[in-house]
């Protein structure tokens with residue numbers, strides 16, 4: 001009977017396509033929005049993840065995420081270095097600044113100062129060239145992904161002079177930073193340069209980056225640093241996670257994405273429930289005839305479920321395909337960086353679609369199951 | 380048989396018994412509301428009576444569980460409805476094959492058998508058409524094929540010609556007579572349409588839920 005059921009449905013092109021496209025659109029909405037949401041959350045972790053070498057981040061106890069540092073005293077660096085188990089500790093400056101390009105345009109940027117010797121904090125991409133470029137006095141290395149925000153006309157930033165906080169700087173190289181949630185253009189300088197061009201009230205150490213000695217676990221080390229210095233010390237994972245939590249707890253993002261994803265679910269529910277109910281209602285007499293002829297309720301249930309699952313499957317495929325295409329074609333766009341279709345999203349959407357079409361099919365077919373076959377004789 | 384009606388109920392059939400002979404076309408005629416459709420529904424196992432025993436072809440329908448009743452209908456009864464009730468998105472052959480498919484025959488085998496039956500009914504060239512590509516008379520012939528394909532022992536028809544013009548109605552009845560009448564099959568036709576009475580081997584009259592006394596002929600099978 002399944003064969004027959006599928007033919008029955010596919011013969012009804014309009015409903016069949018409507019259902020498949022509706023479920024496809026809903027799947028697209030759900031999976032694409034979820035992928036973007038997850039992508040945005042990972043951006044919250046990116047400032048931390050982009051500093052591969054640091055196993056522990058030491059900061060003022062009030063700090064909640066990397067883009068809102070509180071000034072530490074210079075002594076902090078030495079106190080951290082004296083903690084047993086610390087292999088190395090490097091200063092790291094991170095703060096908002098203003099960059100004026102040669103033609104006078106102003107842009108807010110995130111200025112990062114990396115340790116003069118180790119250059120820890122410079123992104124791993126393009127590392128050797130960037131390290132070379134950053135050596136000179138007041139030389140800055142700019143993030144390629146966000147440089148267009150400073151130079152909207154597409155000019156090559158390398159070789160340009162500019163002013164940061166009214167100090168003359170030269171852009172000597174490019175690097176590729178992970179996209180951050182704050183989204184500001186990111187420029188890198190040596191730590192001492194960054195401090196020297198930042199106004200006195202803010203020209204302070206932001207973080208101390210720490211590497212653990214062999215055999216010392218970052219978690220133990222962080223605990224020890226906290227105990228000895230009274231500062232806050234988090235492992236790389238903890239601090240990355242704190243960046244994600246900050247977005248979840250302090251922005252409207254979970255709500256707005258929640259609404260979009262919820263709308264996807266709603267569209268799926270409404271379209272499948274209505275279309276299936278309509279399909280059943282239009283075919284009610286025929287289902288009555290089938291029951292009279294001797295088709296069992298179980299067969300009818302199988303037929304309708306089979307129909308629902310088929311369109312659910314096709315629609316789901318279309319939607320997932322759409323999201324995959326969106327991610328694939330956006331892979332080189334920095335504003336879509338880090339977005340991917342996680343298997344959990346693929347599986348979750350499959351489950352949601354399955355539940356929705358099964359429930360809709362079941363609720364619409366109930367009428368047929370309860371129906372008295374004798375109605376087929378009534379006008 | 381009683382149906383609920385307002386606060387109480389109305390009795391529409393009163394202890395009826397009728398003989399529908401094998402190898403013959405028996406007509407059940409009577410005024411509107413006399414209980415013809417109700418009778419046919421009960422005999423074919425589509426409606427369970429509120430009280431009383433129902434015995435059809437030696438089987439006690441009132442004692443059957445739902446699943447048995449469905450199986451009885453699927454294997455022993457062929458149905459022809461006034462409105463044909465063909466599924467619009469299936470071909471004539473697929474529609475006619477449904478009783479076999481429902482009973483577990485493979486779709487291919489079933490449609491092949493259905494195509495043969497359609498050919499007997501003069502629809503060889505129409506087996507792959509959809510119902511809407513067929514005339515009313517042709518659609519009713521597809522419905523006849525569907526009622527015959529599984530070779531049931533009893534065929535029930537409720538107003539088979541009511542939706543057709545006189546000529547098409549005659550054509551359908553002629554084909555029904557040729558194809559359905561067989562020594563091991565009984566055909567029961569419920570109708571108002573006196574233009575097709577000439578196809579009856581026997582006519583039973585029903586009025587107010589009672590069947591008028593009439594002499595028995597042939598080898599009777601009972602329905603109480």
Ligand SMILES: Nc1ncnc2c1ncn2[C@@H]1O[C@H](COP(=O)(O)OP(=O)(O)OP(=O)(O)O)[C@@H](O)[C@H]1O
Pocket residue numbers: 382383391409410411412413414415416417418571
């Ligand atoms: N499901 C039902 N609920 C309530 N009353 C019903 C139901 N089915 C039939 N009846 C009543 O039972 C009586 C017999 O109906 P039935 O349909 O059997 O008559 P009929 O002889 O087939 O009439 P017609 O020639 O108009 O088709 C009528 O009074 C009808 O109103």
Ligand SMILES: [Mg+2]
Pocket residue numbers: 415416417537
């Ligand atoms: Mg009737």
